[in-house]
Amino acid sequence: MADRRRVNGPAGGTAPPVYAQQAAGFQNTRRSRMRGPNQIRKLFLKTGLTPSASGSAYLEFEPSLGQNGVPGRLSDRPSALKLTCTVHGPRPLPRSAPFTPQLLLSAHIKYAPFASRQRKGYVRDANERDLAVHLESALRGVLIGERWPKSGVDVVITVLEGEEDCLEDEPFASTDSEYSRSKGLGMMSVLSGCITVASAAIVDAGIDCVDFVIGGVAAVARPPLTNKQKAKSRVKSDYAESIWQILMDPSPAEHEDLDAFCVVGYLQSRDEVTELWVKGNTPNKGDSQDQEETVLDVLTDRAVEAAIAARHVVVEAFKESNKFRIQSHSPDQG
Structure with missing residues (x-):
């Protein structure tokens, strides 16, 4: 039965027409990673933005930059991760x-209808329920639940802008195998x-916790091959598998094959x-199972290092928030 109380938009994503004259030989390629393999993106965190909630937080990641250090054109500009979280309770x-x-504990994650190029519905899909x-499993090990018997807390996260696996001009990779390897990074990011912003909102709500739980992500990526390497990979299939590197905090807009x-x-x-x-297949560097476990x-260690690097931003954000609260409630301020 159709919902008559609201006007639903189209089921598929729409984009405004962009009129641009492209030069001869111009090719809209994916931007390369400007950061080092052990460097995470800049992030912004702010707490206490929703007065009606017990605790709230807002998290935003820096968008990927182009070759000249500035964002790309409007038609191919990648999305920047923007999350907002509210905690109600205990x-x-x-x-x-x-x-x-x-x-x-009850966790709820929902994409806004405008969060991705493919329009999301008002009902949560399987990916949102899986997230x-x-x-919930990440936050249960942090809360000191014995101090709040027969009580509940609701963690509600809204994805205002989510990272996607593919750009607008390349909805699928060249082959199904390449697309299956690259699919899933946006969901991981x-x-x-969500883990980082939920932990910040829970601490802002005054709920007893062991410590901040910070999310970190890493990926096994292969740099783009030259024409000579591509020709060699056709002769020797495992040549491309031997070229790989582990990256901290990867962005779907910066890597083609993961x-x-x-x-x-x-x-x-x-x-x-x-x-x-963990999702995907680790590259084989040998026939020994110990070498695969080493990769x-x-x-996992790189993902932990990314979480440690992001933790410094969360701690500094709370120091600034607490300093503002103390100044606002001081007797001198009236």
Whole structure:
């Protein structure tokens, strides 16, 4: 039955026409990574933006830049990850609810209809529900639930702008195998940001936690091959598999072919991983299984290092927020 209370937009994504005269031989290629392999993107975090909620936070990542250090054209400009989170609670559960000795956590992740080039519906899809399950498992190891029996807390995250696996001018890769390897990085980046912004909002709400849990993501990428290397890879199929590198905080707009991704939720004070999600196939550097496990271990360590680097921004943001609160409530300010 159609919803008569709102006017729904088109099911598919739409883009305004762009009239530009392209020079001869111009090719709209994917921008290259301007950062080092062990360098994460700049991020902005702000807490306490929603007065009606117990705690709130806003997180934004720096968009990918072009070759000259500035964003690309409007038609091919990649999306920058923008997340907002509100925490409601702790509040008592209804009388009909069964007794729970620990705090009952409920996570909800929803893409805004304008968050991606492909329009999202008002009902959560399978990917959004899957992200919420991973977020709950990452946050359960942080909360001190014994101090809030028969209480519940709701964590609501809205993705205002989400990273996508492919650009607008290349909805699919050249082959199905390349697209399957690259598919999933945008979802991993969104989950990493959701873990960070949810942890900041929970601490802003005054809920007892062990420490900040920060999300970090890493990927196994292969640099673009030259024509000579491509010709060699046709003769020897495993030549392209031998060229790989592990990158911290990869962006879907900067890499064309990725083999494996890893996202973690990391507690630095306890040196614990509350959430680990690995997707893809690690490259084979040999026939030994120990070598394959070594690549997976390095991939996980890089994701942890990305989480540690992002933790400094979260700590500094809370220092600035607490300093502003103390100044606003001081007697001198009236």
